[in-house]
Amino acid sequence: MxxxxxxxxxxxxxxxxxxxxxxxxxxxxxxxxxxxxxxxxxxxxxxxxxxxxxxxxxxxxxxxxxxxxxxxxxxxxxxxxxxxxxxxxxxxxxxxxxxxxxxxxxxxxxxxxxxxxxxxxxxxxxxxxxxxxxxxRRHADLRSRWLTLTPREREVLQHILTGQLNKQIAADLGTTERTIKAHRGSIMAKMRVRSPAELGRVAHEAGLLGAS
Amino acid sequence: MSWITAIWSASAGACLVMALLHLHLWLRDRSSWANLCFATMVATVMGFIAFELISMRTESVEIYRQIMRWTPPLFAVGVIGTLGFVHFYFGTGRTWLLAGAIGLRALVLAVTPLAGLNLHVSSISTLASTTLLGERVSIPGEWAPSPWILLAQVAALAHLAYIVDATARLWRQGDAEARRRAIIVGGSLILFFVITPVYSVAVASGGLRLPFIVSLPFLVTLLAMSSELSGQMLRTISLGRALRARERELELAAESADLGFWTRNVANGQIHCSARWRRLLGFAADESIDLEAFMSRLHLDDRPGVDRALNESARGDGRYEMEYRVVRPDGQTRWIASVGRYEFDPAGRPLLLRGVSLDITERKQAALELQQRKDEVAHLSRVTTLGEISGSLAHELNQPLGAILSNAEAAELQLKRTPIDLEELRAILADIRRDDLRASEILTGIRDFLRRQPAEFGPVALPGLVRGVARLIGPDLASRHATLAIEIPDDLPEVNGDRVQLQQVMLNLVVNGLDAMAACPADRRRLTLRAAVASPETVTVSITDLGAGIPPERIGDLFEAFRTTKPGGLGLGLTICRSILEAHGGTISLENNAGPGATARLTLPVFR
Incomplete structure (x- = not known):
């Protein structure tokens, strides 16, 4: 074969x-x-x-x-x-x-x-x-991508995955909307996804929901 | 009428009767020397009667002298007859005394010519007469006594000594029979040998003017002895009657017990038998039967066994015991049991075999039917046992079948290739062949195990048998994570048994052992089968598990039917095991080990 x-x-x-x-x-x-x-x-x-x-x-x-x-x-x-x-x-x-x-x-x-x-x-x-x-293999790949996130970025990711808007996340985390936006961009780049929908699917696939 | 003629003639008549009777008895049984001696004694008395009659009646000195001369030899014959009689009839006399007595009598005969007419009277010149019983009878007139009379007295004393001694010894034997003989026979002889010399001396010394009369006292003695002898004859007759009565009783018992009697003369093979025995073996009433005729009646298969048993008991202790089948001329087959005993001559050679036979066909048939039932139950139990391990068997059989199929398919694929790998194909075919044989061996084993046929006893090698069991149970062992260790010495003798049934027992006990260890940790599921020589006649086999053991209250009744400690068990396995072992002349027992688990122990007879 x-x-x-x-x-x-x-x-x-x-x-x-x-x-x-x-x-x-x-x-x-x-x-x-x-x-x-x-x-x-x-x-x-x-x-x-x-x-x-x-x-x-x-x-x-x-x-x-x-x-x-x-x-x-x-x-x-x-x-x-x-x-x-x-x-x-x-x-x-x-x-x-x-x-x-x-x-x-x-x-x-x-x-x-x-x-x-x-x-x-x-x-x-x-x-x-x-x-x-x-x-x-894919799980391992996603996991390794996830491991490149900073603790703050992982925190932001959890909020994103629950479907919150940047403003709400900023309020929850006590920071500015601009900062959250920068985190979101960095997360999307590190996880190699193009849209929030894809990010949700990937996170679900890798079982990263609730992971910290 | 003359009293003398009457008395002496009557005495002669009585003597003749007695002499003929005892001569006849001796002729009938040549070993009864006492009878011949007695006849001799009586004949001697007849001679004396004749001598005395002639000497009393004669007027001639010369005739008187002749008679005197012939008296000593006649007396010697009578004495030897008497001593011989004592010797044979009492059986207690001392030989040297007997020899001495006869020797002295011979000496008396030898010196008689020197003494003159005899040892009492040396010569007679005239005859005188006297009156006896109212008649005139001749007695010696002028005569000279013999100087040798003392020798006659010594000889008479020697006879007396021998008889007294033999009588005393007989008396001392103590039983009533011996004492009666001692008193009557011994006593009357002693009396005679006391009276006669005294009388002879009295006459010879001239003190008594009477003729020499020996016959009458001797006759009295003989009559006493004869009454004793005829008493014995009467006893023999009554014994004969009792014997005939006993014979009739025995016949009756034999008839009601259906026993047939037979006696075989070893020398000529002739068999004498009762009518019942003839009927048992189907012989005609007048047919002459010998060993060959008997053997020809036996079932072909039983002839060698009977022949062997007959020879062995003739060489051994003489006891013969055998069961065999007889095929009668009408085609009927009957089972006969025979018991007999050889009689041997003093040199230990068998003379004749005497025995009884019994028709045991019904008993044998019942036993055969019982055995058939047992075989059927054992067969059912084998089916059940095999059912219990059917998974194991399927596995064992599917293994080679699976290998054959895969090999065949691999070969098909090989054939599509170019170039074809012929080496590989050969290896495949060899494997297929081997696996096929393996499968057929397993099937043969199962078929043998399930075969429904009566038990066949023969030599069984336990190592091979146990290997067969291990193979049947092997996959089961694997799936139960148990091991079976087999410890059988190389030199274990073969046992006598039925291979299939023994395999059944072993398999049953191994399965029991495995069941008992089901709840154990896997490292303790070890089963050990050991075999060892217990004695020259027996081999023991033990199957030891390390399981839960037998509840003490159950250990007694596990061999009873329908008792089981297994949930779902039928409770027949051990019952059948025991029945099989008993049919083998072996035993089976169960005991708890000192440590964990239990041991089943079998004994089996060694094949000889």
């Missing part, structure tokens, strides 16, 4: 199964389908990997000795780079699958799985990972 991603041009499909034969078969299939694949015989081996910047997804067995699929999922969710998880199990009961999906699993598949279903799930997971990564 040649999709453009931020940290790495090639997303990686991480495979987890304690059954060596199953692991080899899936690895062959996904490699033949053009993916970059990394295989792990246990969840702890996977969690101990170091390439945390790589984009991709995880296909994991549910029942594994020591750390099982669900435990791996919750560990991964707390990580900085949570990849989408596809469960692939020999036998899944309904409560387990509900639990997995609630915890944010991308998919819950049963072995034996047919190629179209598997590849579709992988594609969905990778797309979601790409989207999630884009969102996270």
């Amino acid at each position: 040649t999709q453009e991603h931020d940290a790495s041009p090639q997303p990686v499909v991480h495979l987890l199964d304690d059954d060596a034969s199953m692991l080899r078969a899936l690895s062959r299939l996904l490699t033949a389908a053009g993916y970059t694949v990394r295989a792990y015989a246990s969840a702890s081996e996977f969690l101990a990997r170091t390439d945390h910047e790589t984009r991709g997804c995880v296909i994991t067995d549910l029942r594994m000795p020591e750390v099982d699929g669900l435990q791996m999922q919750s560990s991964l969710a707390r990580a900085a780079n949570p990849l989408p998880v596809i469960f692939l199990t020999g036998h899944g009961d309904v409560p387990t699958s509900v639990h997995a999906m609630r915890a944010g699993a991308e998919d819950f598949l049963t072995k034996p799985v047919q190629r179209p279903a598997l590849l579709a799930a992988v594609e969905r997971a990778l797309a979601r990972d790409a989207a999630d990564a884009a969102v996270r």
Whole structure:
């Protein structure tokens, strides 16, 4: 695949199964389908990997000795780079699958799985990972812009976002309307927006409302 | 009428009867030497009767002399017969006394020619007459006493010593029977051997003008002895009657208990049996039966076992016990139980095998039906157990199936490429093949486990069996975050059992152990299965969990049906485990550990 991603041009499909034969078969299939694949015989081996910047997804067995699929999922969710998880199990009961999906699993598949279903799930997971990564990147970007604001400017921004006019803000903050106007210009420049409406949307997107 | 003729003839008649009777008894049983000795004694008395009659009636000195000459050998025969009788009938005489007595008698015979006519009278020149019972009878007239008379007295004393000693020893045996013999037989013989020499001396010394009369006192002695002997014969007869009555009772008991009697002569294989036994095995009433004919009646599968049992008991303690099937000529198959005992000769060789047989077909059928029910219940329980771990099985089976599918699809993608990576394709095919075999192994295992067939006992290697259990339960262990440690020594002997049922018991106990640890922290969910040799005949298997343990008030009744500590449990698992173990001749018990958890303990017989 040649999709453009931020940290790495090639997303990686991480495979987890304690059954060596199953692991080899899936690895062959996904490699033949053009993916970059990394295989792990246990969840702890996977969690101990170091390439945390790589984009991709995880296909994991549910029942594994020591750390099982669900435990791996919750560990991964707390990580900085949570990849989408596809469960692939020999036998899944309904409560387990509900639990997995609630915890944010991308998919819950049963072995034996047919190629179209598997590849579709992988594609969905990778797309979601790409989207999630884009969102996270934009959030980080907006956050870094916001961090360039002075404390006074952040205060003024809070007032702007509540929809107050310059005059009202000046009165509230005990300063002149001209000063507020200068702050507003500086804020718009630092946040790289052109209109108050855009500023509102960006602030909402980045979850900056109420932030201080 | 002549009294002498009458008395002596009557005595001779009585003697003849007694002699013939005892000779007959001896001929019937050649080991009854006492009877032959007695017959000899009686015959001797007949000889004396003849001698005495002739000597009393004769007018000729020469005839009288002849008779005197023949008296010692005849007397010697009588003495030896008497001593022999005491020897055989009492069985208590001292051999050296007997030898001495016979030796002295032989000496008497040897010196008789030196002594003249005999040891009492050396010569007679004329005959005289006297009156006996109103008749004139001849007695020696002029005659010379023998100087050897003392030797005759010594010999008589030696006989007396032997008889007195044997009698005393018999008396000292103490029981009433022995004492009666001692008094009647011993006493009358002693009396005879006291009276006769005294009388002989009295006559020989000329003090008594009477003929030498030996036969009458001897006859009295013999009559006393004969009454004792015939008493014994009477007892034998009444014993025979009692025996026949007992036989009839036994027949009645055998008839009502349906028992058939049989005796097999080991040397020629001939079997003698009761009519009931013939009917049991389907033999005709007049058919001659030998071991081969018997064997040909047996069910083919049972012949080697019966043959082995017969040989083993002949070499061992002689007890024979066997159950076998008989196929009668009419095609009916019956179960027979036989119990017997060998009789051995003194050298320890089996002479004959005597026994009884019983038709146990009904009991056997009931037992078979019961076993069928048990097998069915065990089968149901296996279905249930497998149902409980069906998730585990599905996982175990879908694993290779999933791998096969993915490998096949990968191969399809490979085939679209140029150039085709043949190495990769070969590796894929090898994996597919391996996974296919794995799946089929699992299926075979499940099918065996669920197979519905009667228990088949044979050698079972526990390590392989436990590995099978571990494989069935493996995914369950993983999903429950539990571990199963298996500790089986390499040299553990094979046990005797049905593989499927033993697997069922192990699986059941392992699942129980896992259930008991469901509420434990994950690091304590450790199950240990140990096997060890307990004795040359038994192996123990223990399955230990670290769970909650068994509530003390429940430990007694967990093996009862429908008792369970598991919510939703049916309460049949342990009941069936116990029933299976009992059918194996083993045991099962449950106990709480000193630490946390409980242990299930099995004993199983070693296969031999």
